[in-house]
């Protein structure tokens with residue numbers, strides 16, 4: 001059903017799959033304990049230690065590229081369901097998982113498209129057992145071990161997540177939007193005031209297209225699409 005390949009070291013599991021997707025089947029999972037040049041969203045870096053989980057899942061779906069924006073929500077819902085088995089987590093639309101107001105996991109989905117979708121690489125970084133963070137991240141980031149005060153079995157966690165993801169992803173391909181219900185029920189941003197592209201807005205909900213429903217500063221209700229927004233100042237500092 002899926003195949004996990006572990007490398008001793010890699011610059012980036014996403015980069016590896018983007019360069020090698022033709023040599024691997026769908027649901028190949030690439031992981032390493034030593035990712036040396038991890039990528040975050042919007043040219044950010046993703047730093048991790050051997051105590052954390054970094055992995056990428058290869059998809060080769062027969063879908064229109066407009067559906068790629070649903071994939072972060074599907075993996076986000078999977079992460080939320082599984083992390084909830086350990087501690088209550090929430091999805092910060094569209095790409096982060098939060099625990100106790102701090103980021104515990106990040107998602108980077110990259111599509112490889114020609115005139116169709118050739119492949120999709122679903123990259124995930126989870127702070128699992130690391131307990132020290134650089135000063136600038138201390139108020140923003142946490143790990144499972146920090147929150148639970150105990151070490152978590154990374155291999156078990158990885159397998160739980162992949163299994164849940166494959167279920168929700170196959171349901172999505174069959175037109176079932178269960179993943180969206182999970183995003184709606186675990187919406188970290190709901191009723192929060194946040195800055196989007198420098199405008200203070202209020203988040204109302206996530207709708208059944210996976211878009212964020214907001215009320216802007218003039219009290220107009222609007223829909224925000226994946227990719228068009230930069231969210232800032234949502235952390236309670």
Ligand code: BTN
Pocket residue numbers: 011012013014015037038039040041042044046053054055056095096105106107108123124125
């Ligand atoms: C973010 O929060 O900005 C997204 C972080 C995604 C990090 C993961 S770690 C595994 C995969 N390989 C990468 O280079 N990035 C993703």
